[in-house]
Every structure is written in structure tokens, then in C-alpha cells.
Amino acid sequence: MTDLIKHSAASLAAKLAAKEVSAVEVTQAHLDRIAAVDGDAEHGVHAFLHVNTEQALAVAADVDTQRARGGSAAADLHQLAGVPIAVKDLIVTIGQPTTAGSRILQGWHSPYDATVVKKLRAARMPILGKTNLDEFAMGSSTEHSAYGPTRNPWDLDRIPGGSGGGSAAAVAAFEAPLALGTDTGGSIRQPGAVTGTVGVKPTYGGVSRYGAIAMASSLDQIGPVSRTVLDSALLHELIGGHDPHDSTSLTDPSTGLVVAARTGNVKGLRIGVVQELGGEGYQAGVLARFNESLDLLRDAGAQIVEVSCPNFVYALGAYYLIMPSEASSNLAKFDGVRFGLRTLPADGAMTIERVMASTRAAGFGDEVKRRIILGTYALSAGYYDAYYGSAQKVRTLIQRDFDAAFTQADVLISPTAPTTAFKLGEKLDDPLAMYLNDVATIPANMAGVPGLSLPGGLADEDGLPVGIQLLAPAREDARLYRVGAVLEEMLEERWGGPILNKAPELIPTQILEAK
């Protein structure tokens, strides 16, 4: 039965449809795996902040009943019905707590479901639980969670990336075949890279943001986390589409994603290597794997071209003005008045201002406070033009760089992250070093274009996974799957199977004993 957890979502879906296994068996297998390896704040993977055992099993049982009934009841089931999924705890869910990884939302239950969660429920996918993240998705290591870090299944002393380290680690540790993440500057793709999993940031507006707790509204996007390119396509097609509750959601979203993943082909395709995303600052093992992928694509008939995006060097700086500006505004609502934590001042007058201040002082962690302060400053009268205004101009220049690059190439390619997973605590006291992890992923968010990260093998120097990032023009998400599927297949051949098979076995007894 433990074998079940090693299957991809597509494979599980096929087994469920063929009634080789039941949804309850599949769900229970994953719940057992979570119980065995997830541990807690101090031990194990700690990908989950909440495990949704009863509801997940009830949904699975319901799927089994419907399938057993046969006829149209069974035929109406979505192909992912009964395939379990984990949800990043930034996305609101009825019936489970939503914390955003923050103390300020400890114990809060949303009275409404995010649009993507409604879609998971409509497809009858058992939700295994809520996954850990950097507080309000602010970080690249999941160490900024108020509930303790998530650990990388490849090496429990290392970070799983962030902010969506929980979703990536859950999938990498076979605790879930699929997960939802959110990506503001790389929070799906960079954890994917360092955990050897697949993660996709869809075109901005391709997936409804309704119910994803906003960090930076103009950059945030929900997307799939999986172990295969096809699985991400399956989930992406389910969660995508126009939502009348999200004014920024596209009315003509990308289609044909699953077909693209199933019929991958790069013959004659122009794949552009972005000069500015590589070289100095990138680990040698990362660059070696990246170049290897280029060779494979070339062998498969793709035309590798060099493109230059000169303004990408300003992307990180501009991002760290726009993102905190929007975050400072989006996080203003956390004030202890209507929901979540309320902390009273230790002494003195209980005025609304002092209660709000005391709540925010106690409820937010340092990284959140750092970004609120940065953003508040950047939006202040007299500084707005110099900071927020200039950053928006840079954003336009980055969009132009993409436009120009996409006249020369159909898809762009780069390493997803400059390094493999670093040690827990290594960059915690150096925010700038931490921010540099997202240098290759941020441009896509700034321009709203889609990006996919897939495992490109292991770095020679540390044996840890390396991520390859593909970028496509807005609304051309299908190209990512088309190229990603080809590269994935060739890499699996090169490595003798999925990269994750090389991950060391997690030893449940050690985790349980330590716990």
C-alpha cells in the first residue's frame, strides 16, 4: 500500500478510474505517510500545519460511493476525483484553520472558501490539510513561519525553499501527490527547484486569487505543485479560468495544457537563454545541470538562442519596492478588530490605536514587519515617485524586455534558483542574501508571464536537486508544458528515473522517536 504514495496524480487517477484502488485507500495511504514522516515543528518534514483527516476521508468515501454506483454518477466524476491534495495555508478553506503562517491568524477559521478550493471540492479531491509557509508568504526558506520551519526531505537540515516550502516538501516527501502554492516572486518555483519537484506560476490572471491571502496583489498567483509536468497541467486546468470574484482574472485563460503536456515536442522551437539569469552568483553545479538541459533540448531538435534582458538586473530592486508597498496596504486589515489575534497593551489606555498597535506588534514576525515598514516608507508622500513610481517604470521596462525576447524565442530558459538548498538558519540573519534566491524567478511576476520549474538533476558538489525554469509569453502557459514534458522525459532517461527516486529514504521511526 505504501507504493500508492509513489504514484503520480495522473497514475492514481487512472487506477481510481479502473477501480484498482479506492479513493479511501489512496487518501489513507497519504495520511499514513503524513503521520509517519511529517513530525512537528522540531522534527521531521513539518510540511503540514493542519491535517484534515476526517474531511479528506469523507470526500474520498463519497467518491468511492459515486464510482461504485456506476453509470452517469461515475462518468460525471472529474478525472482527479479522489486524488488527494495539500493546500498552502495562505489559501482560505471552510472547516480548517487558515493561518498564513502567522501568529496574527492563529485559530482563525474562514467562513468562505477560496475559488480554487471550491474547484477542488467540486472535483471531489480530498484535501489532506494545510501546508506550512513563510509568514504571509514572505520568505524563501519557510523559516519565517510562526509555527516552525519546514525541512527539506532531501536533507532535514536544509531549507525546502519558500515561501511555499510546505507544499513542495509535502509533494517531495510523498505526503501528497499534488499541492496548491502561491507565487509572488518565486514561492512556487524556487521551492520546487530545491526539493526536486515541479511548480508552475500561471500567467497573472489565469487562476483566481479570490481567497488567497494577498501579499502583493499585482504579483500574486496561485499555481500547481506536483512531481510531474503532466500532474501540474492536470491541476492547472482544474483551477484555472475566469472568476467573477477576481476582477484581474482573465476572461480568456490558457487552454490545452494537458494536451501540451501529453504531446510535448520541441522540434524547431526557439528556446532563449536569458544572459542575465546565470553566470556570476550561480552555483557551479546549478550551471552544469542547466547547460546539460540545454544540450538535451538541442538534441531534441530545439534551437537554442541567446537573448538579453538588460533590465532584469533591476528586477530584484524594483520588486522589493512594489511587493512591500502592496503588502503594507494588504496587511493593514490585520488589526485585531474583526478577526484573528487581539492583544491588549500591558498598561495604559485601551484606545483603539493602542490595541491595534499592540496586536500588530505581537502578531507579526520580523520579516513581515520589515516589509510593512519598507512599503509604508515607499508609499509615503514625497517618496512615492522616487520609490513606488520608479519601480513601476522598471516593471514596464522588464515587460518590454520580455516582449523583445519573445520575438527571438518561443520560450525562455534559466536556472530557477542560483543555488541548491542551503542549511536552515544559514541566511536567516541576512535578508539581502535571502532575497537573492528569487533573482531568477522575480522577472516573471513583474511581467505577469507564466513560469515553470522542473527538476534538472542533482548538483555534483552536494547531490541536491537543481531547478530548471521555463518562461513563456502571457497566456501561452501551454508552451511551458510542451517543453517541460520533453525535458522531463529526457532527464528521467539521463538519471535513470525520476530525480526524486534519488532522494534518501525518510526514516519514519527516527522522526517518531525524536518527536
Next chain:
Amino acid sequence: MTDATLSFDVAMEKFDPVLGFEVHVELNTATKMFSSAPNVFGDEPNTNVNEVDLGLPGVLPVVNKKAVESSIKIGLALNCKIAESCTFARKHYFYPDTPKNFQTSQYDDPIAYDGFLDVELSDGSTFRVEIERAHMEEDAGKLTHMGGATGRIQGADFSLVDYNRAGVPLVEIVTKPIEGAGSRAPELAKAYVAAVREIVKNLGVSDAKMERGNVRCDANVSLRPYGQEKFGTRSETKNVNSLRAVENAVRFEIQRHAAVLNSGNTIVQETRHWHEDTKSTTSGRPKSDADDYRYFPEPDLLPILATPAWVESLRAELPEPPATRRKRLQADWGYTDLEFRDVVNAGVMDEIEETVAAGATAAVARKWWMGEIARRAKLADVDPVALGVTPAVVVELDALIRSGAINDKLAREVLDGVLAGEGTPAEVVQTRGLAVVSDDGALQSAIDTALAAQPDVADKIRAGKIQAVGAIVGGVMKVTKGQADAGRVRELILKTLGVEA
């Protein structure tokens, strides 16, 4: 303790007032500005709210198209240009009536701009007020401060918040500085707000009830010496919520500013609160032009695109402007300026229009609405329209009079019956037995009795002093309790006495 003031006349001799108004109009859309929660006044607190209105984590706004249409209509009615593209912005301040701790508003690109409104003053002149902009935004929740003596936040033990109003669509109409009003400034203030209120009511985009806060006025006042170009420092009196209060608040602020300036001191730029009980303002919070709301474009909303075709289709839906309509009705009815102004001031123009439409002449309609109905309304201390008399009642009363079934005096009694809930005028005539006595036999016997009682008067009439007939008519009316047609009685008396009229 109220601030020192100069008399209005002295203030006007020394200083030139400059005014400015920000009028907030609550739209009467079915749902809120950015959510699908109902926009209804007076319901149980915190019932007309959903996750968006409460600003719960993860929510996003969606613009109410109807509210945009209403805003465009307001802009058009105020002779504004309509922006082909405009955006929303976030205005940040921490306050518990604002669920997100920012208000979604418009900043540097309002939906309507550069308009004007011609305001009619009591002397018959028209004053043009330039409109700077009209922009869309959302209302805040309503705070109720509990435990204090004054109901104000100072001294309260705690405050309750009702988010039913949070997210109600608002249009804020901002004037350019209004110069040259002189001593007419208080009247202009009242007339301007009344005109805006009338326009939004006429458009059907707002319930326009000031007592409910559907129309709220912030009045800016500053003074400068005559001849000086530069404006003086202004005060902003917030939420002045009746027309009379607008006039009084502007008058008070002019007098207060004048006293401060006259004594060589300077005006503090601040908000002021109007107090109806003392007819004065008190200091609110300092307000500088540099208040930092950290505006930035609302990233959750797309620009509003108002295509010329859409704007023109909305323009085609606009009703006749109130001022145009008044001119037309006055001409149709043939009222003098004075008569018409009295009708407008009494608030019965609509009723007269309906009464005329139902078949009465304009003169008859005015006679009733400005006469007996107005008199009874005054006694009851209500507006004439609130009395409950319908145009149909007036038309029926008039018809009864014209048919001779009742006379004017009886008609007044019939009206009382209608107001007492006794039914239609015809029913009241029936049940109260108020029909004119038209049976000549019955009248003849009353006449004979009256003539016998006053033989000397009868002789005078026979001798040709026909005007003496009134005394006999009076006697007859007394006997018939007024239920006789005085004209017919007179005819019969003269016939009885054999005198030619």
C-alpha cells in the same frame, strides 16, 4: 463655550468669503460598491455584510457596474466631462469603521471632472458653481460611541461598529473654490447643496434623504481681505446634514473666521464639527494638505473604461433637469414668479403637476395645495405632501364643487373627513350628509321663515335695496346649516319678493 464671532454684516464689510464644498452622495444601488451584499438602510446591524465588506483575509473587490452608471449620470447632470478611463486607488488610514484600514476611492483620475452647476438664489439670480470633480468611493461603517455623556468618542467607554454601511457606493462631488458670493455665501451654500440633492433625487440614483445621511456636506470656508487674490486659511466643517445647517454653519464660520482675523490672529487649518443645539462649530482635528494617506493605484481592480457610446446611452436616459422642468411648468401653469416660488418652497410642485395631469386646472390645483392643504399641514406641523392628500382627492373635490353638489365651505369639511380617514370625498359627502340642499321646496320654507323673522329687511328689498338680500341669505344658510347653494337661495328670495335682480 462657543468661539467669539463678529456680526455677519461687520464680517461682510471687512472680508471676502471663499467657499468650497465636498458633497457625499450615497447611491441607491441594490448592492454595494465592491460586493454583492445588499445596500439597505435601517436593517439590523451587521446583517448586510459579507466577507468582502468585512475585509476578511483573501477577499477581492468587484466594481458595481450600476454604481458606475449612476456616477456617470451624476457627472453628466453636473455638466462634467467623463473620463474615458479612470482607476481606483487606496487611501490608507487606520480606523475601525474602515474594515481594510484603507478606503477604496479615486485619486488623480476621477470618473467625472470639470463641470458646473447653476444655482438659483432667492432674488431670482443664478450663481454658477464650478465642479472640480465627482469621484467614486465606498462608505465606511457606522460607529456608535457608548457610555459617554455626549455620544462622541471622547469620554465613551466603548464603541460599537455597524458594517452595514461599509461599502455602500458613494459619489463625492467637489467644487472648485467659490469666489464672489459675498454676503449671499450662506444662502448659496444652502442652495448649492439643495440643488445637488435635487439633481441626484431627480436622476433616481440616490434616495437623497439628508436625515439618513444619503447626502452629506463638508463645507470649506475661508476669508480674505477684499482685493486680495490669495485665499485665506480654510476650515472644513464636516457632515453638515441638513440644508438649514449648511446655511447656518457657513454663516457661523464666516463670523468666527472674521473675529479671529479681526483680532489679528490666524485661522488654524482644521476640521470643525457643527452643533445644531448651539448653532456653532467646535474644533475637530488639524488637517494639513500634507495628510499622508499613501495613495496608490488599487491593484485588485482594472481601470474603468467609459466608452463614448456607453456615456451617450446614459446621457439619453437622463431625465429633464430640475431647473428646466421648473421653467417649463411655470410657463404651462401661468403662475407669477412669486406664486411659483411659493409653490416650490412649499414642496408641492410635483403634487400640482399630478393634480393638473389628473384633470384640474393649474389655478384650482394651486388654490388647494397652497390654500386649505397648506393651512392644515401648517397646523399639523408637517410638510403638505406628508399630510396624505392625493391629487385625486383634490380633483374630486373640485368636481364636486363644479357640479354644485357641495360649495367651498362644505368642501373644506369634506377635506377634513378625507383626512380623518372617512373615505373618498364622495363617501364623506354621503356619510356626513354634506350635500347642498337643492330641493327648492325645502329652501322655500326656510326662506319664508327667514323673511317672516326679518320683515323690515324684506321691506327694504321690496323697496329696491337689493344688497340687503344678504341678511336674508345668511338667515337661510343658518337654518340649513350651510348646506344650501347661496346663489340659488338669493334667486329664490328675490323671486319670492317679486323683485328683479
